[in-house]
Amino acid sequence: MRHRLGVLAIIASATAMGLAGVFGRMSTPPGAVIGEALTLGRMTVGALGMLAIIVVGRRLGALRHTRLSWSVVLGGVFLGLSLATYLSSTVLTDLARAVALHYLGPVVATVLARVLLKERPNRTELTSVLVSFVGMVLAAGLIEADPLDVTERQLLGDVLAAVSGVLYGAALLCYRYRTDMSSDVRSFWNFTFGAIGTAGMVLLTRPDLSGMTAQHWAWAVGFFLVCGLLALGLLVLAGKHLRAVELSALSYWEVVVAMLLGALVFGELVSPLAWAGAVLIVAGAAVAVGSTRRRIARIPANPAAVPPEPAG
Numbered sequence: 357m358r359h360r361l362g363v364l365a366i367i368a369s370a371t372a373m374g375l376a377g378v379f380g381r382m383s384t385p386p387g388a389v390i391g392e393a394l395t396l397g398r399m400t401v402g403a404l405g406m407l408a409i410i411v412v413g414r415r416l417g418a419l420r421h422t423r424l425s426w427s428v429v430l431g432g433v434f435l436g437l438s439l440a441t442y443l444s445s446t447v448l449t450d451l452a453r454a455v456a457l458h459y460l461g462p463v464v465a466t467v468l469a470r471v472l473l474k475e476r477p478n479r480t481e482l483t484s485v486l487v488s489f490v491g492m493v494l495a496a497g498l499i500e501a502d503p504l505d506v507t508e509r510q511l512l513g514d515v516l517a518a519v520s521g522v523l524y525g526a527a528l529l530c531y532r533y534r535t536d537m538s539s540d541v542r543s544f545w546n547f548t549f550g551a552i553g554t555a556g557m558v559l560l561t562r563p564d565l566s567g568m569t570a571q572h573w574a575w576a577v578g579f580f581l582v583c584g585l586l587a588l589g590l591l592v593l594a595g596k597h598l599r600a601v602e603l604s605a606l607s608y609w610e611v612v613v614a615m616l617l618g619a620l621v622f623g624e625l626v627s628p629l630a631w632a633g634a635v636l637i638v639a640g641a642a643v644a645v646g647s648t649r650r651r652i653a654r655i656p657a658n659p660a661a662v663p664p665e666p667a668g
Contacts, residue, residue, distance in 0.1 A: 362597030365590045366606045372587035374613025376439075377446040377455060378621055379579035384447050385567030391444030392557040393565055394576060398584035399436050399554055403547035405585040410540055422541050431530030432549025435588070438523035440554050441516045448513025451618035452630070455611050456492050457517035462604030463489055464525025469600035473532055477601040481644060485601055488608040488640030494633025495615050528603060531595025539593045546592055547584075605644035608637045 384390055410419055438461070445454040466485055469475040477485075493499060506514070534542070568576075595603060612634045618624035 358597050362594045362602075363606065366594035366598060366603060367609060369587050369590035369594055370607055370610040371613055372582050372590070374455070374610040374617065376443065376579070376583040376587075377451040377614050378617050379575055379583055380443045380446050381451075381622070382575040383568075383572050383579055385569070385572060388564060388567055389444050389447060390563040390565060390568075391442070391447070392440045392554060392561050393563045394579060395436060395440040395443055396551060396554040396558050397576060398439065398580050398588075399547050399551035401580035402584040402588055403544060403551055405581075406540060406544040406547055406589065410544060413540070415538075415540065418538060419541050419544065422537055424545065425534055427530045427533035428537070428542065428545050429549050431527050431533075432546040433553035434523045434527035434530065435546065436550030436553040437557065438520045438527060439550075440520075440557050441523070442520035445513040445517035445520065449510045449517065450497070450624055451622065452495060452497060452611070452615045452624060452626075454513060454517040455614040456495060457514060458520045458524060459492050459608055459611055460518060460521030461524030461526075461528060462607045464522055465528035465600050466604045468525065468529045469532060472529070473600070475532075475600055477599075480646075481601045481605075484605045484640045484643035486640075487643065488605045488637050491633040491636025491638075491640060492608055492611050494629045495611050495637065497627060497630055499629065528595065528600065528607075531592060531603075532600055535596050539589075539596055542596070543589045543592045547588065550588075602644045606641045609641060612637055 380391065380394060383394055410416060438458075442454065442458045445457070448454075463485065466477065470477065594606075598606070615624075615626060615630060615634060619626045
């Protein structure tokens with residue numbers, strides 16, 4: 357695995373993903389909840405963009421001859437459903453809280469990778485995830501929140517964000533399978549099955565798009581490109597080159613980005629505890645990267661000594 361490439365990919369992906377709340381709010385008419393429809397567009401544009409990249413790169417043969425598996429299909433479906441519920445939550449509750457609950461996902465992925473893939477994170481790696489998770493809780497203001505001061509709309513947003521977190525964790529786990537598949541082909545199928553899963557949600561919820569103006573659609577197009585093709589394509593690339601524990605710790609950078617944007621763009625209050633949480637997130641990511649670099653340095657030069665990746 358190319359560790360440095362994976363680290364750069366997840367940082368860039370998390371930064372672009374952190375913009376999703378801003379793009380989602382600016383794309384949504386007042387009073388509307390259209391996260392499913394926006395995510396369907398996000399996935400569709402991503403699939404078409406990856407197909408264009410594959411065609412230009414003359415890699416249609418690789419696309420036709422690549423064997424699909426359950427992890428490829430479910431990875432796309434889980435991600436599509438996760439991002440749809442998350443985007444809807446951002447217009448119902450605080451942006452920082454929505455992204456924090458969404459990031460229950462990396463913790464779920466780390467636990468499942470330990471149980472299903474037998475990935476054995478050491479104490480340092482587990483500490484990095486714990487530090488990042490605590491930082492996320494502080495950055496989101498979950499400790500300071502008053503349960504009695506939550507409206508029904510905010511509660512619905514919190515529930516949707518938590519559901520998105522569980523689905524996101526399942527998607528991250530799926531990316532640890534089939535690392536034999538090239539990133540461009542995997543990204544195309546990821547977007548395609550994500551679009552199919554999200555289309556099912558759209559058929560069930562039938563979001564009302566009648567209030568969208570030209571300005572809303574302009575923000576939506578930017579959302580499709582930046583938070584879709586760019587962010588999710590890089591996420592697949594990162595999942596191929598990083599272990600679940602490291603992917604988890606570095607993914608929390610999105611929480612910091614969302615917190616800063618919520619304060620700068622929407623005037624959301626950032627408390628001293630939230631700033632402390634942001635520092636912990638960065639510290640947890642640094643610990644994870646350092647631990648993995650030391651582990652890589654100890655890997656034997658003989659490739660046969662390195663255990664193969666799961667092929668499911």
